Amino acid sequence: MGVKNISKLFDGSSYEHKKVVTFADLKDRKLGIDAFNQLYQFLSSIRDGTGQSLVDVSGRVTSHLIGILTRNSALLQNGVKPIYIFDGESHPLKSREKKRRADVKKTAQIAYDKAVSEGDTLTAQKFAKQLNYLTPQLLDDSKRLLTYMGIPIIDAPGEGEAQAAIMVKEGSLWATASQDYDAMLFGSTKLVRNLNITGKRTLAGGRVIDIKPELLELNVLLNGLNITHAQLIDLGILLGSDFNPDGISGIGPKTAYKLINEFKSFEEIEKNNTKVAEANIPYEEIREIFLNPDTHKAVKVDTSLTYDVEKIRSFLVDERGFSDDRYLRLIEKTGREIETLESQTSLDDWF
């Protein structure tokens, strides 16, 4: 879930904390995509009219494969360089957040079953979207397709966002791409949100709004809030992060920001605010997770991978029953566009 309500700190603020970008603006940029974050999005949004995941003839989910194919086709055609970063083991402090998510699913499952038995399809759809599981099969399939598309994969030892962040800091990636702001807390200097094509999103209320890719920069954010990176982390802990998901009752974005401004650090806030003190949050340990997370250091991005039209086709069409009518043109066009871009790049290099 990331840091609770952190966007409320920036939204409506006087400074420009984000700027809208196009895929053209991201040309030749290596983006570290938070794989789990994106796969969950695909799973919850790519569904049929009854709210069920799309599946192949033997019942295997294919929603994520459609998402990976279509999204990355657009990126690759525009010369954007996606790199998928998968989560590894989570920190022990995340267990509470994991339990919270499991409980949400349990509740959703009960509500789903009830809606189905009552024939309430609309409610059933709503809860079905919350019942997503990243199974080993699903992760393997994702990695297979990405590999066939020539897209590098990195398995993080811990949080994917932390791995992406360190690579952005080290310069091997240009930005982290995720919907969550956590990458900023992990120190990613750039974050791309809403990395989508159509720019439309259906909100909970059913209304459709325009969503465009946007770029956030850590230094802009910190300057705008007039705080340091360490203080942003403390702010995140006050609001409630994945490692203390309950946050502190009665302390939202406004109060948290005020406290940071007044007392500068978590230890000083704790001394001066009983609510914070009573919450008894292991802030030093959480800080350490954000400042010094478990990551692979000095990872190089493999740039030797190639886009393989035939492998993509045979996996999706032969093995998973995708319609060649619907997808072959896209697969082939992307291959041609990549070749065009590569020949242009090599010409640029020559001159």
Added chain:
DNA sequence: CAGAAGTA
């Protein structure tokens, strides 16, 4: 989610 098909 994203493109295709349908509608006005």
Added chain:
DNA sequence: TACTTCTGG
């Protein structure tokens, strides 16, 4: 043309 609804696996 612009906007909404449908479809995919």
